[in-house]
């Protein structure tokens with residue numbers, strides 16, 4: 001089975017991380033998100049994936065130089081300009097004349113794709129959408145269905161309390177090739193706002209399957225942190241970090257790490273290879289990438305540090321994300337879903353809450 005994965009978005013809500021790294025190439029618990037997704041697709045019988053992209057294409061080629069990842073053959077369809085979700089699918093699926101799986105490149109899930117395809121076949125649907133239930137559907141595309149699963153409507157971002165159901169479009173689809181011919185070529189078109197709603201003018205074409213599988217859109221700093229917490233809690237499978245050694249229950253290390261005897265690590269914690277944690281430092285419920293440095297007395301709580309991020313002595317990072325090579329000066333406090341971009345510096349003694357910090361001229 002072939003799949004198209006949509007990875008062309010700029011990931012604006014995760015800036016400044018996404019100024020330098022496209023969202024699908026950000027790590028989740030020290031493993032590239034897209035690699036996780038390709039493995040999931042491969043495990044469900046997908047043997048070829050076309051990446052539909054345009055934003056920072058070289059970053060993808062650099063990360064996956066070969067044409068095989070996790071047993072899946074990889075191809076690239078680089079859009080001349082952003083074509084939206086439907087336009088991107090149409091462009092990427094050029095020359096494909098068979099049933100296709102499509103997924104957003106920013107959804108962490110263990111959805112049973114095989115069950116979605118079987119449901120699609122049983123209904124003889126033209127397109128089938130996976131649905132997931134969320135507590136507050138007001139930020140999503142809500143999809144009410146009949147008992148048979150046939151889609152009744154698409155309600156985009158309903159006002160709080162006004163949604164007809166809690167079930168939302170989970171961003172995974174099974175499409176017959178005829179759906180592709182409904183998408184105009186080389187135009188910016190959205191599948192969820194244009195193509196699917198138009199298909200409702202005749203019954204029997206569009207179905208949706210409700211799923212209770214794990215599902216998370218990783219697209220905001222809060223959700224990106226949540227994804228890490230969920231992986232470490234084993235919600236996406238066990239062991240949470242394959243290949244890592246468990247220093248004590250819930251504290252994993254990858255390769256050689258240097259943890260001072262006077263440092264405290266409170267689970268769940270993942271420490272990437274060659275990281276150093278100094279005396280009196282405290283790491284609580286966090287992930288450190290490879291080559292990170294946490295200086296003496298520094299504290300990291302419920303946060304994510306990408307490779308090579310550094311904390312100088314007595315600094316503190318709480319509920320925040322540090323990009324690769326970011327530097328937090330001594331006694332600075334970075335808190336409340338702050339995001340520090342790659343190689344950016346927070347000056348010593350600074351206090352910031354919900355901040356975005358990046359180098360003066362993002363390479364964009």
Ligand code: GTP
Nearest residue numbers: 006007008009010011012013052082083084088105
């Ligand atoms: P935000 O800017 O933070 O909203 O993130 P985003 O750019 O990823 O947008 P959104 O979350 O709405 O996109 C959903 C999925 O579609 C993501 O996997 C994006 O990579 C992808 N996507 C969005 N726009 C395009 C596009 O124009 N072309 C392609 N190929 N993919 C897109």
